[in-house]
Amino acid sequence: MDRPRNPDAFMRTLKRLAAFYLALFLAAFQFDAAALAQDQIGGGADDDVFFVDVERNQPPGSTPGDATPVRGDGDGEPRYDGYRSEPACGSRLGVRIPECEQQWFCPPGQMYWHILGRETATGRWVTIGGQCTPTGEEPTLPEATPAEITPAIVLRALRRLGLPEAHAQTQPEGTTLVNFDTIFFADAEIQTRDVTLLGRAVTIEAEPVEFTWHHGDGTSRTTTEPGAPYPARDITHRYASASDEPLAPRVDVTYRARFQVEGGPWRPISETVTIEGPTGSLEVTEATPVLTR
Structure with a gap:
């Protein structure tokens, strides 16, 4: 094996390498990543010694x-x-x-x-x-x-969790007549969610307070009640003309919520949440007169 031409330079190089790897060892062994970001670790070498500098910030x-x-x-x-x-x-x-x-x-x-x-x-x-x-x-x-659990925190959680959509139901179902009182209604109930927010137990109660009915013919109506099936006629709509294609009625439900933290008093959430409902299918036809004896 050939001897180094400059032994002093060779030894200085070895010392610098040793200082470098020692600094790496200290950084990896003693400090976690968060603490390491707050420290300054360096090193160097002289002709006879090497050293490591650690500055704690x-x-x-x-x-x-x-x-x-x-x-x-x-x-x-x-x-x-x-x-x-x-x-x-x-x-x-x-x-x-x-x-x-x-x-x-x-x-x-x-x-x-x-x-x-x-x-x-x-x-x-x-x-x-x-x-x-x-x-x-x-x-x-x-x-x-x-x-502190604020209404804004609970509202974000409620939107993330989601609320159920309501289906717009009609009577007659599937097919109705022009100028006929078509009954609309939906199933919507108070929803309760138990969640943990910021380490604390929170109960959220969401109540449906508004229903926006989209009839599928370009018209809509807003009520505070979900309607009911026949013989009730709480919510009805008359279509003015027959449709060439099935219409797509739906109902959007608006919820108002309140919450309590760890069994404490109920607190209101001023902002509401509206859930768009799925579309249905409804044909509108004209009645054809039939002669009978």
């Missing part, structure tokens, strides 16, 4: 030994509704490393903890700060603030 709004709840954007809801801590030392396999108990950015005899907060809006756990504590002691966490 604190997250905005937090200091070692303290982590405080961070409020949202003026909407009255906490940005974080829960807190927990994780030791910065220890392997991903759950094995504690004794050599890591005392860290260079904490005083001797102390260890560093990541403080994590659960985001109210997403439910995700994110690193928000850190604390140095005496070895064997856990950090002091902020007091969790229960998330």
Whole structure:
């Protein structure tokens, strides 16, 4: 094997490589991804030694030994509704490393903890700060603030969950006559949904309060009742002319909702939700006179 032409240069290269891989090792072994984004790790080499520099940057709004709840954007809801801590030392396999108990950015005899907060809006756990504590002691966490469930949050959940559509039923069914009182009605009931929002139990009650009937001939009508089958005649429509093709009547139902959080008082949601119904099929024909004896 040929000897390097410049042994000193060769050794300097080896030292730089060793510093580089040591820095990578420290970054991967001791810091999680969220904490790593807040640290600066570098390295270098001299003729006789190599070194690794680690600069610990604190997250905005937090200091070692303290982590405080961070409020949202003026909407009255906490940005974080829960807190927990994780030791910065220890392997991903759950094995504690004794050599890591005392860290260079904490005083001797102390260890560093990541403080994590659960985001109210997403439910995700994110690193928000850190604390140095005496070895064997856990950090002091902020007091969790229960998330406020607002009508806007419940309305978004209700739209995501969806409400049942109503079918426009007619009598006569399938075929009716010109200038004849065709009866319209629909089945629509109060709907109840039990959901968990921001970690809290919420009951939503949606009541149908408005029905918009589309007759299929270009006309429509809005009522506050769903109608009823014959002999009731609560909702009727007269078609002025026969149709060449079957018409497609439908009914759109508008719901007004209210909600309660963990069995508390009912709170209204001012905005309504309208669900468009499926189209049916209805032929409109003219009666043909027939002579009889």
